[in-house]
Amino acid sequence: MSIRVGIVGISGFGGGEALRLIAGHPHFELVYAAGEGSAGSRLIDHFPGLPGKLAELVIERWDPVALPEIDVLFASLPTGASADALARVSRDVKIVDIGGDHRYVDGWTYGLADVWPDEIKGQTRVANPGCFPVATQIALAPLLVNGLIEPGNIVVDAKTGISGAGRGGGGGFSFAANNENLVPYGLLRHVHMPEMTTTIERLSGASAAGLVFAPHLVPMTRGILVTMYCRGSATTDQCLDAARRFYNNSAFVRVIDKPPQTKWASGSNLAFVSYAADPERNLVIALGVVDNLGKGAAGQAVQNANLMCGLAETAGLEGLPIWP
Amino acid sequence: MSIRVGIVGISGFGGGEALRLIAGHPHFELVYAAGEGSAGSRLIDHFPGLPGKLAELVIERWDPVALPEIDVLFASLPTGASADALARVSRDVKIVDIGGDHRYVDGWTYGLADVWPDEIKGQTRVANPGCFPVATQIALAPLLVNGLIEPGNIVVDAKTGISGAGRGGGGGFSFAANNENLVPYGLLRHVHMPEMTTTIERLSGASAAGLVFAPHLVPMTRGILVTMYCRGSATTDQCLDAARRFYNNSAFVRVIDKPPQTKWASGSNLAFVSYAADPERNLVIALGVVDNLGKGAAGQAVQNANLMCGLAETAGLEGLPIWP
Amino acid sequence: MSIRVGIVGISGFGGGEALRLIAGHPHFELVYAAGEGSAGSRLIDHFPGLPGKLAELVIERWDPVALPEIDVLFASLPTGASADALARVSRDVKIVDIGGDHRYVDGWTYGLADVWPDEIKGQTRVANPGCFPVATQIALAPLLVNGLIEPGNIVVDAKTGISGAGRGGGGGFSFAANNENLVPYGLLRHVHMPEMTTTIERLSGASAAGLVFAPHLVPMTRGILVTMYCRGSATTDQCLDAARRFYNNSAFVRVIDKPPQTKWASGSNLAFVSYAADPERNLVIALGVVDNLGKGAAGQAVQNANLMCGLAETAGLEGLPIWP
Amino acid sequence: MSIRVGIVGISGFGGGEALRLIAGHPHFELVYAAGEGSAGSRLIDHFPGLPGKLAELVIERWDPVALPEIDVLFASLPTGASADALARVSRDVKIVDIGGDHRYVDGWTYGLADVWPDEIKGQTRVANPGCFPVATQIALAPLLVNGLIEPGNIVVDAKTGISGAGRGGGGGFSFAANNENLVPYGLLRHVHMPEMTTTIERLSGASAAGLVFAPHLVPMTRGILVTMYCRGSATTDQCLDAARRFYNNSAFVRVIDKPPQTKWASGSNLAFVSYAADPERNLVIALGVVDNLGKGAAGQAVQNANLMCGLAETAGLEGLPIWP
Known part of the structure; x- marks a missing residue:
């Protein structure tokens, strides 16, 4: 099963970590990347180790009403910058908001995935905790x-x-x-x-x-x-x-x-x-x-997306820590 | 006025910082350095930037009853290693114990110099705070x-x-x-x-x-x-x-x-x-x-020694912090 | 296909990185870990993030003639310490020597996998480059x-x-x-x-x-x-x-x-x-x-082992770099 | 003897290190500090450890033709930004240019003080090496x-x-x-x-x-x-x-x-x-x-200024390195 995903805020640290995790995910396929200053450049310009097709993906200018066909959107935008824009994304697209604008906001589930995983299953709007x-x-x-x-x-x-x-x-x-x-x-x-x-x-x-x-x-x-x-x-x-x-x-x-x-x-x-x-x-x-970029941001976001999509919670997240 | 001082534990971080401060002190002259493993080597072997005569000073094996003629001894020994030895040092030698063995011990003043400077003035046995x-x-x-x-x-x-x-x-x-x-x-x-x-x-x-x-x-x-x-x-x-x-x-x-x-x-x-x-x-x-090596160890020790010797509290301690 | 592998020198940095890569490898299964000072402890005592069964694996005292049934041995021993011991390992066990004792030594292939991969395929004794x-x-x-x-x-x-x-x-x-x-x-x-x-x-x-x-x-x-x-x-x-x-x-x-x-x-x-x-x-x-611990040690070793075992060269090695 | 000195570019790293050295100099007195973005603030706002009168010195907006009465000016401006301005400073003021605009430029001595100290003695325009x-x-x-x-x-x-x-x-x-x-x-x-x-x-x-x-x-x-x-x-x-x-x-x-x-x-x-x-x-x-901030910038500049002013080369520069 291939689930088409996008990331907005790809050139930030949270977006970059989401990219790393999604690239190794067994079911997610990154088909859309968006940013502001980085629009027009390719992913390889920002992440020199990327292989093959992913390397050549061109970053698009972020426009919530002109998304390609995707199933899940990871939004890693500065706090204060995402509320209006995400409201305009089609309800057919599941969203995990890594930013701070939708935590404990009506219509959004607070995605504390290790504490209340069942609340997140099947949701379409999940706010990642800080x-x-x-x-x-x-x-x-x-x-x-x-x-x-x-x-x-x-x-x-x-x-x-x-x-x-x-x-x-x-x-x-x-x-x-x-x-x-x-x-x-x-x-x-x-x-x-x-x-x-x-x-x-x-x-x-x-x-x-x-x-x-x-x-x-x-x-x-x-x-x-x-x-x-x-x-x-x-x-x-x-x-x-x-x-x-x-x-x-x-x-x-x-x-x-x-x-x-x-x-x-x-x-x-x-x-x-x-x-x-x-x-x-x-x-x-x-x-x-x-x-802070794993469980504190992108790892938690992928875990939430797994739950939202009915996948195993651990899909794409089994990598061990780097030591030393 | 030249006050003859010694350091025991010279090759540790606290002893080394005491050396740096004493080398720039207007009244203290380092005439004795002692250690364990470092005995027999010269100061320059441990502190490559030392100038002139100080560079050639030979580190002696620490022996509390065979000290040269000094006025002040800075003791920077591991906690647990200094109590017996320092008890055998002549009462004519003022001691600042940078180690942990004499804090709130009878016969020693607890050298919290910024809080109770007057208690330290003229003392001969001062325990540096941790x-x-x-x-x-x-x-x-x-x-x-x-x-x-x-x-x-x-x-x-x-x-x-x-x-x-x-x-x-x-x-x-x-x-x-x-x-x-x-x-x-x-x-x-x-x-x-x-x-x-x-x-x-x-x-x-x-x-x-x-x-x-x-x-x-x-x-x-x-x-x-x-x-x-x-x-x-x-x-x-x-x-x-x-x-x-x-x-x-x-x-x-x-x-x-x-x-x-x-x-x-x-x-x-x-x-x-x-x-x-x-x-x-x-x-x-x-x-x-x-x-931790300044006010938390060697700086505080020099401040205490200044008070013990009747010097200006700031002698040798006016260097500004390094930034960045 | 499951290939049974062992690591000797597990508590060192090279051995630990090999463990991390093998834990995520689609075909390798770690069944044996050996060391010196660490013998008798479990892997979890050294790698707190390990999951499940792997966590409980007990580190054995390294003995080249008392190996369990394994297909591949990763040897991460200090240079000078591995030559005699590895000579005594059964020829049925493929060895990648991450240490320095067998580089350009008769009977061993020098495993510069990105430059001459074909020379490594099917070998049973490969020396990892420094x-x-x-x-x-x-x-x-x-x-x-x-x-x-x-x-x-x-x-x-x-x-x-x-x-x-x-x-x-x-x-x-x-x-x-x-x-x-x-x-x-x-x-x-x-x-x-x-x-x-x-x-x-x-x-x-x-x-x-x-x-x-x-x-x-x-x-x-x-x-x-x-x-x-x-x-x-x-x-x-x-x-x-x-x-x-x-x-x-x-x-x-x-x-x-x-x-x-x-x-x-x-x-x-x-x-x-x-x-x-x-x-x-x-x-x-x-x-x-x-x-230095990836391509410079454990990553290169897994790449060599893949070639020795007839696997895809990239198996278990597709993880992207950590940034930042 | 008190020599009145100024620093322009005080809030940069080179200017800050010059401040630290001048504060401990036996003959230099800092009476003027200038900058761009920092103008109007006090030195204490940038260097929290400064004592007494120095702390309260107000940073002025840099204007080469409105200098107070000073003997020496240390200029720590970005390369490209200092040539025109420094040409307008009175010839009565000795200048050490820590920036890059006057190295091997006519009318300026290249201040490689440890190699050709005699060339620097008595000069009024010295370019600090990079x-x-x-x-x-x-x-x-x-x-x-x-x-x-x-x-x-x-x-x-x-x-x-x-x-x-x-x-x-x-x-x-x-x-x-x-x-x-x-x-x-x-x-x-x-x-x-x-x-x-x-x-x-x-x-x-x-x-x-x-x-x-x-x-x-x-x-x-x-x-x-x-x-x-x-x-x-x-x-x-x-x-x-x-x-x-x-x-x-x-x-x-x-x-x-x-x-x-x-x-x-x-x-x-x-x-x-x-x-x-x-x-x-x-x-x-x-x-x-x-x-790089000592001999590579501010230390070298003070050494040059000492030579220009006929002082001992080491004045204010005898502090030992920080270790560790």
Whole structure:
């Protein structure tokens, strides 16, 4: 079975990772690529390793009402730039929006595929979670649904590689300024907070208004680690057991009993979660690791598209992480 | 005035940074260098840029009862290796212990030079704070002495460059395994916790038993950032004002109103602190940045030695950070 | 068709990359893993992302006369450690030696798969080229066989990522000492020189005694670039054309008209070659890029094994490079 | 003695490094800073560690005919942007042009301070060498003046950290695209070639038309290494001896008998040179290391200004390199 897919935002980091995954997918065939500045060039001009026919595909100027015949569209557009345009795409085309405009928006399913895969099956409009939220939510979900932590008292200290800032980063994301540097930013007002609050409340049934979120830029290209400080009286083993049960059938979430490192997930769709608790201090530390471009963007998007199309969830996503 | 100084542990990262600072110090003259594996070699064999006479100084085998005539000894030995040996050094020699064996030990002053400089003046035995604690304590001190946060409810998420692991790091600290990687470790049981707890209690007069400390290895050579989550109803401005008053006469602590980056301190003895508060959520975030080998080790040690010797606190420490 | 394969040296970087590729191979099934220090542990203890049955495979102590029933053995042992042992392996087992002991040794085929694939088909003992030589030889081959450069007057300035030093690197390869550092080494006496000289002479039919080789350690984990300065009167286009003809049927060698970057090959079995010539100065610059663990080690080894087993050369090697 | 100095181009990397060095200089006092985009802001807004009065200095809009009373101007402007403007500065102001517009231009002295310091003493217009040329020329000078290599047959393989691209680098110099990447560029047509050719011809008295120059971007912030392949029959010891005699009185050039690493010079005005020769192959390899922002830009500029002002050459430049 061949499913015809397109990518808009192909020259960005998320779009490029989607291209890499789709090129190795057993059922998806890339027939359409679109962009803005890159329109008119061929894929090989941006991805020098591409083989054969794919290399010669010409990037088209993005126009939501002039799409070729495709079954699935991966949209990797800057947040704020996709809402109007995607509304004009034919309902016959399934869309996964990797960008931020449709998270918890009416008419769109929030695609937290490892937590609620059944909700995504057969949908035609799915919003991919943000990179920070996906790591956070996967690690917290087993604790929240089992009542092991207080949903209103969670601190998320998040660390991300710099590709999270996107290709069009500008001088603030130059090598010289970021190498040998660690940069906190966006304290108390990050754009990802409402999304996380909504998910926590949905999973726990209680308010998450106390959520604290502090992101940091780490001098590496890929990878996200979230270190979360929660209140609860569970032991480390109780947390691990809850997660193992929760992710018993998961192809992508690994529950482990030591602190996970970001490189363990690099280039893959895997997520690692772990926990360290101290009941005497009413403390549960939860850790989540993903590749921000894999499970945090394009990997998650392909996983969602697999579910939407009735394919095996793992199709095209079985590549192991790159080490070292 | 020339003060004769020695360094033991010269071939480690802390000892090497002490050498760099002492070589540029207006009053200190390095006349003695000692080590273990490096004994018998010259300084130039380890530090290829050294000029003139200093280059030819031969490293001696460390023997605490066979020291030449020196006024100050900088001891940069692995934790656990210095207590017995330093007890045998003549009382005529002032000692700054950069290692971990004498922090809050009877007969030794805890050298938190930016917080209690007067206690250090004229002392002969000073224990340098650990690299994580110095960043933590400098940022928290103004909040604790002014009662702006609860001392029993502090979470410290700490991030360090890899030189903090020391030169003899072994395969776990290889470039290939650490580049593009972010590694949490030592959750709930780091060796630096008792030191921080003691300082917090001393500054606040209340128990700090609830302290949570989680360190992370960041793929950079130098730099520490601590992000601290505290409970309190102060505003951001109240926190900044308290810190500005507290460090009004400080030569090295910079209080700023935006999140500090580790590279701002690189190669210097500076510390940067900042705060972001949300009274509605009873939340105060405190940030502290140091160079782990500067203010976190050798810079702080020279600052302590200056105070012990009655010199200007800033002697030899006025070099600006390296940027970029 | 399932071909049973084993890896010895599984915990090293080359062995680990072989594991990653074999796990995604359509015909190879890993049934045996061996090591020294790692014997007795499971694969999951070293590769946290491994799925299912593979994760639980126990690493055995390497014993060449006690192998289970396997068809192919990938040997990734330190140079000097494999010759005696591999001589004792049953002739029924095909061997690809990723280590350095059998390059241009009687009874072994030198596995330069992109240049002479036909020589490798059906063999049972194949020596993988070294990482520097494979990049060098792939870029030079079209020039040498077409007589476009003087074989006796070639300068190879080679740059490698630090994983080339292997997992057991020691303090000399620590992050702190190598980050922000560029290190030339082994000038005029690198162990890879005889191998390159032999290949150049074989391809050109003339002496390569004038070969100059200078390697450099670059602060990155993966990747090799060789910049070669040759004498010849060809134009840039003549060089590119010769290479395009030479690699016309190649699945892995990309001939391009701009300088290739190491990251273009990262995680893949691709090689990139390019040329810039100035006939007025009798100068041809040849450039070659590979991933030292891909085409420079495990990727090349799988390619050789495919040829030895009569499989499609590309089986298990179609993954695109990781970008960024 | 206080000498009043100004910097134009203060917010660039070269200007910032000049600021750092001048702040620690015993005789220079910074009284004027100018820029384009940064005009109107204070120095502290760009350099958060600056102390006291310097921190509050307001950056002015660059206007060559409206300078305050200064003795020395350091000009760090983009190549192409400084020629007209600097021609309009009063002759009473000494100028060191760190940019590229006045190298080997009439009326300007080429400031290769370690090779011909006497030519610079007392001058009022000095052009700082480029970062690649300064490393190249310092390493080659002893060989050229002693006739140990053929001046017409030199290959320069140059590797630089990414700060060499300047602060306004744009997306091509982003962290994500450059980390874990090694990038050759500008083959056969780099802007620095004429400058090197002129110096080689001046030192040797013969044509350098055969010069080959190939630059590479290395994923590190600071540092330059040039590896040069020359023709000559000298031994390694003859080359080292020639260099030791040539730099006998040099404060900054270190001649060593092992390959130098870029980090040895980091943050300093040092240059390291070494040689490895093979008379049987008529080969001399010359190696040169500098910090591209130190000896390759601002350090060299301060050294030139010291000579122009009749100060000790080393004033303000005695800081040792940062290690690690």
